Amino acid sequence: MGAKPAIAPDEYWNPRHETMPRAEITAIQVAKMRRQLAYAWERSPFHRRRWEAAGFEPGQFRSLDDLRRIPPMTRAEWMEAQAAHPPYGDLPAAPPEVAIRLHTTSGTTGRMPLRALDGMRDWEWIAEMWCHGFHAFGVRPSDTVFFAFSYASFIGFWGAHYACEKLGALVIPSGSLPTDTRVKLIVENGATTVCATPTYVLRLAQVAREMGVDLRKAGKVERILLSGEPSGSVPAVRRKIEEEWGAPCGDSAGMTEIGTIMMFECRHRPGGMHIIEDHFIEEVLDPESGEPVGPGEKGERVVTSFGRGILPLVRYRTRDLVCRVPASSCTCGRTFDLYQGGILGRVDDMHKIRGTNVYPRAVEAIVREHALVEEFQIVLWREKDRDEITVRCELPKGSEDHWPSIRTALDHDLAEAHENLRFQLELAEPGTLPRFELKAKRLVDKRTY
Ligand SMILES: [Zn+2]
Known part of the structure; x- marks a missing residue:
């Protein structure tokens, strides 16, 4: 907060879309939704079966007011479909031959892991979404970005890695290296940006201290990019990270179900995250009644994501608690609305x-x-x-x-x-x-x- 920072000439990753008037955002959303509904009806037995049972067919969707005609989908239904038609279920709108990679959730708690297939175009889009966030928080081609992330079956920061390559930054992956080695690499290579979960960023700082390394002086870190946990938007957690590192942190949020982030914090740091509204329709509903809640009210995020060709999501109930506020609550000039305070928790939490x-x-x-x-x-x-x-x-x-x-x-x-x-x-x-x-x-x- 504080004094109004000026708008930089290269403030936005996609200047036209990020500053569009609301009517144009809505027009894009309606056009993309019509295309997505027709595509999913044709190719995804999961969607067609559920829509037919609810008496919905794509021709009934003409404006955003018609969203409520489409039955929301849940993770439980998705997992039932995976169990009935293993291993991928009947949600995928393209055959596995089109895919180039499989990612899964951990499934450690006895739950069936969610299996997500993505093709080459999907990965291009996943990286493009992450670019919005990294660019908005100041990452440029001259930056060196360190990923404290174990590249494995969890999709996590995979897309962020590709986004940084796409932005032209120098990327340092750190696979499963131990924490002290990661601290050394960050300092020795003069990383300007560190990307990890809030918990792990604090862990890096703790280990650095034990090694006698003062990250505020020893390294060149100018910013920390967070994702993966709601605490990235908790003020006390952010203060602790910023004190330890001597650098500001910016939050972002995504999920395995959509493969990438759907919101990001800009460098103006309004206390919330902008929704990438030209690629997602985000609704906030009362978790009990399923009715929309007003701006500034807490409710459950329901997401429609347009970029993943193999896994088209339509009105997916995320169980995330959020509070949507208008774009005007930030000074950056973006017309994308925000979720104040990021992900506020989980409905089941x-x-x-x-x-x-x-x-x-x-x-x-x-x-x-x-x-x-x-x-x-x-x-x-x-x-x-x-x-x-x-x-x-x-x-x-x-x-x-x-x-x-x-x-x-x-x-x-x-x-x-x-x-x-x-x-x-x-x-x-x-x-x-x-x-x-x-x-x-x-x-x-x-x-x-
Ligand atoms: Zn902003």
Whole structure:
């Protein structure tokens, strides 16, 4: 925030589309939707079957008001289709021969992994979407971009890697290298941009400190690009990252289901992310009733994505909680609306503890106010019939003296933010809490039902 930064001559990746009047954005969305509906009706048995059952056919779609005629799709339906027609289900609108790569979600929790096939054109589009975000936060051909990412079956930053090549930047991949080697590479190669999840960016800083490397002085990092976790938009997490690195961080958000990002933070940093509206239709619905909510109100993101030829998504219920605000809330001149505060959590992330709603992201926002807390964990457990919640915090070796005051502050702030629900607080031994590179899992639910 602060003083209004000027609009740079090369502010936008796609100057015409990113500054289009609303009527033109709508016209593009309607045109793309009509084409997508006809394509999916013809080629995706999954879509056709569900639309026919709901009495919908593509000719009924004439304006955005007709979106509500199309039945929303869920991940559960997609997974059922995969199980019924293994391995890819009947959603794909093109045969596997067209694909050049398979990515999957981890499926570690016993859930079936989501299997996503992409062709050459899909990858071109995936990179193009990431370019919006990297360019908007200042990445240019003269930059050196370091990816702290294990290139494997999770799609994660694969598209971001190609985007940086497309932008003309120098890319340094780091595969499965250990964290200290990554720190060395960042410093030795003078990386100007580091790209990772918020959790892992903090982990890099922690290891750098242990190695005696002051990232603010030793390296040339000018910006951090985040994605993969909602905490990239939590102010206290961002402050901690920016203090450790001495560089601003910009957030972006995507999902395996669409293969790329659908929103990004620009360098004006309005406290939210712009939706790439010429490539996606984003709706915000009440998760219970399925009715649209107004601007500035929280609801569930429902996405239609136009760029993936093999996997055309139409009104996909993401379970992400968001709050949409108009483009005018940012000073950059883009006409793309924003999600204020990024992804605010997941519809399913809410835990009820003795009648009070607890969202892990809200707990994280409070815990991260204390810069000394290096890692933390939320444990839900049950004592007789009473639900309990414990937050375990880890401080660096030798800082135990600070725990009583941090504990007092957390005790007060957590209760105040949760209708006086009392949280138990515990100091964990240094180095005992799990560390994460991707998708941190800091909540452990030990209750048995
Ligand atoms: Zn902006």
